[in-house]
Amino acid sequence: MHCSARAVLSTPHNPPFPFVGCNQTGGKSAQSATKHPKSLRLAASGNWRVPPTCEDCRVTGRVSRLLRLPVRLLVPGALVLVSACSGGGGGDKADPAAEVVALSAPAKPAHPLDALTPSELDTFREVLAAGGYLDGSAFPYLALDEPDKQAVFSWKPGSAFARRAFAVVRRQGRTFEAVVDLGARSLVSWTEKPGAATGFVTSEFGTASSAATADERLAAALALRGLSVGEVSLLTFAGGSVSDPAEQGRRIARVIPFRIAGDAATLLSRPVEGLFASVDLDTGKVLSVTDTGAVPVPLGGPVAEAGRQRPALNPVVFTPNGMSNIDVNGTEVRWAGWSMRWRGNRRTGVELADVRFNTGSGARRVMYEASVSDLFVPYQHPDPSWTFRTLLDSAEFGLGNTLSTLRPGVDCPVGAGYFDVVLPDDAARAAVKPRTLCTFERPTGNPAYRLEASAAAETEMVLRWVAVVGNYDYIVDNVFGADGSVRFHVFAAGIVLQRGAAAASVADAHSIGEDEHGVLVGEGLLAVNHDHYLSFRLDLDVGDTGNRLVRQRLVPEAVDGNPGRTGIWRVDEQVVGSELGARYTPNPREPERVLVQSAAASGPLGHHPGYEFEFGDSVAVSSTAVVDDPGSRRGGWTADTLWVTPYAHDERFASGLYIPDGSAPAGLAAWTAADRAIRDTDLVVWFTVGFHHVVRTEDLPNMPAHESEFGLKPANVYPTNPLLP
Ligand SMILES: [Cu+2]
Structure with a gap:
């Protein structure tokens, strides 16, 4: 069965938006998956098959091929082998030479930060049912209730740990928050939140x-x-x-x-x-x-084509020379000194937790958690049929809800390893999203360092997932470098939203004033200007939880007594004391270096070890007039690129837990108004990345994937280049 996200449009006349294709309906239930243990569990030998679900490619596999797996399994897990699609043309042809593996999440949580498991979701429902709260309830949000951080740090592998679930519940037109102690099988709290607006349920x-x-x-x-x-x-x-x-x-x-x-x-x-x-x-x-007035329905314009590409290129394949360097143990992934855990989330897609880097002298904490905390797409047209389009895609639809099954050889390179992601559905049951996270290593084609006789090729490791939200597909990459750097890339692809306009030419569009709010992309078709803003929530713990934000401004300094050199720049360093001083948007005319450092001078030579931001495609709204607009205020965090807050259990989404109506600041903009102290404490960084989208005719019909990225790299953590022994 071909599973194009768009193909479903041809069947129902009134499809939901975002479009729900066979890869977005929650997939097979966890319960049904466990009905076929033989087909999912690694057998001793021989051929075996799994029931086809939503595969683009033929399902097949031989256990004897395990020596060529794209990841090394530290603990045997449930495996699904499928053949890969050929790359390059977006086609569906199976390439029998390149099988892939999909790993199912373990039945039990192995770490306090792991996602809720199917059996924990069963417990959650049983507890609510016992209290009379289950029937008639829907669950727009349901996830692990964040445990106490110090308890997580002091936890030893193999020992017991507390588990709680947190849910936002819609019931009889009202909103409630529920906290369930999963170990004690008890309802900790059930609290009504009057007036709180939640995202959609299917x-x-x-x-x-x-x-x-x-x-x-x-x-x-x-x-x-x-x-x-x-x-x-x-x-x-x-x-x-x-x-x-x-x-x-x-x-x-x-x-x-x-x-x-x-x-x-x-x-x-x-x-x-x-x-x-x-x-x-x-x-x-x-x-x-x-x-607001009829406009003739455009019947021309570019038509989206699936699976074709010009020119037809031979697929380019990269695979490790020998065994994979990626180790997998349940939901833990290790590569080149990095270790991290992943977990699915209905709203944020796939999150990372407990991210550490080890160059051989012991693992150092880098990030406690990393996630896409919100995604905001405001359109910029004054017509009332467009002004409401200030979309908070992750809050309203959910990036986890819309995770897309990845096509081997196209969405991820031949040789990638795949994970099935388990998420709660609207009724708090476990649903498997098959093959929605992949991991692979790749050569960048560049030298990592070079000094004539001494040089090394650069390799990096990627964890990738894709969410299909309405007309856009978002590809999210977490990219790790062997030098201790980490980068976050988001690719926006899909089909741009278009408006009917009585214009057959650019001159027509200009004469009716439509060229200021969009770009004519076909006869009678205007692609409306808009933005793509993502807020990454990075709970950085550089070494320990005592961290500080450091701004190093490059300021002019006069040089006296030297007519050949009268001015240089020097570093003017400030340790930021409170939240408002941390808000920052890069300005190339006033260069700054921004770091999160450990409060302890525990680095080499007495340095404060830190991580430095690489601002890449950082972005913020264009003016304060836009910031003050109620529609824009729904994503008030777009007012700046960088925000820093002290860690708070309930602050996980940049626009807030509930859907803001824009009448008042919400989320980051509201929390930081208190200007809380952030010096030498547990910090959370919120980074705005994305782009302003003035559409090109080349963005139609299928938009070339547009990349936005930013990153972090170690600064004075290691005494020398971490790539050298
Ligand atoms: Cu766009």
Whole structure:
């Protein structure tokens, strides 16, 4: 079964948005997977098969091929072998020479920071059911309740540890928070959060589109355009910014019609412009239908093509010369001195925890946790049918909910190792997302260092996952270097959102003022300007939890008595005392070096060991006027690239746990207003990365993957280059 994320558009007339393909519906349940233990468990010998689920490629495998696995298993786990797709053309042809392995998560948590396991989710549901809280409840968020950090640090492998689950619950139109002690099998707390808006649960997509389908006002507005409800597909968007007072305090979805004409791939190029329905997700009622004026539905424009590429290139394959250097033990991954654990999360996708680096003198802590804390995509068009489009994709839809099955040889290189990610579904049951995390090592093609006779080739290790949120696919890479550096790359791909506009040429678009808010990409089709902002939450623990933020400004210094050199720059160092002093956006005219350092001068020669930021594609909003806009305030953290807060158990998402309506600062912008002390304490860094997207015609029909990245590298941690023995 081919599993294109777009292919599903051709079947239902009212698909949810984000599109739910066979790789995004939660996959097979954990329960059904465990019904076939022989097919998932490594057998002693011989051929075996697994039931096909959502594979692009033929499922096959021979145990005897294990010597060529892309990772080394420290402890035997559940394995799935599938053949790889050929690379290059995005095609589906199986390449029998290159099998891959998918690893299932262990049944029991092996570390206090591991994700909730299927049996723990069973316990969670049993505890809620015993209290009468399960039936009729949906769980927009459910994850490990973060344990006490000091308890985690003092924990010894093999010993017992406490486990709690934290959930946001929607029940009878109200929001509650539940904490369950999984070991004691008891409900620790059940707290109502009046007025707290949560993200979607899957059933609500159907609620919204069904309500709009039956609404006479929408049918009448379509009739004015010569269309019937049967001729359109109604896509459900998040409510976004609220302008109508009647919508305040409600959970809103916007249902937008697109003309069905041609195949599914053309749908986003057929907007029924200026028309949308606003639906109350809790009552299932259409609150209003907004019509800002008809524009002819564009019927031309570039058409998305799946699986073709020009020119057809021979696949380029890189594999280790000998055994893989990647070691896997359950959810722990080790490579070149690095060790880390991964865990799935409904909202943030795949998180990393307990990240350490060891050059041979003992493992040093680098990051306690790393995650995509929020993803914000505000569109920049003044028409009321666009102003609500300030999308908080991870909060509203969930990057874990939309994890995409990875195609071997295309999404990850031939030879990559794969993990199945287990996540709770809307009903708090475990669902397996098959092959949604991959790991591989690759040569960069560059020398890592070079000094004539002495040189070494650079290799790096990648942990990759992909979330398909609406019209965009986000590819998230955690990239580790053998020199102790770590980089985070996000690739935005997919199909840009387009608006119908009465313009056949750039001159037409200019004459009606549309060229300031978008780019004409087809006859009558305008790709609207927007931004992609991601906030990475990095709980850095450089050596220990006593850390400080250091800003080193390169300031001018006069040189006296030397007419040939009157000015140089020097480093003016400041240890930042509190949160507001840590907010920072790079300005090339005023260069700065920014580091998180240990409070202890425990580095070589008395240095404070630290990690230095490489700002890469750091980004922030363009002006304070935009920062003060209620729509932009939903992602108020975009006001700066760098924010630093003292560690707090409940501060995990840059826009806050709940969906902000923009009426007041939320999340980071609200927490940091207190200007808490951050010197020589446990710090969390929040890094804004992304780009302002003024679309190019080359971004259609399938957008070339656009890369944004930033990184960290050790500074005065090691006495010499960590690459040298
Ligand atoms: Cu974009």
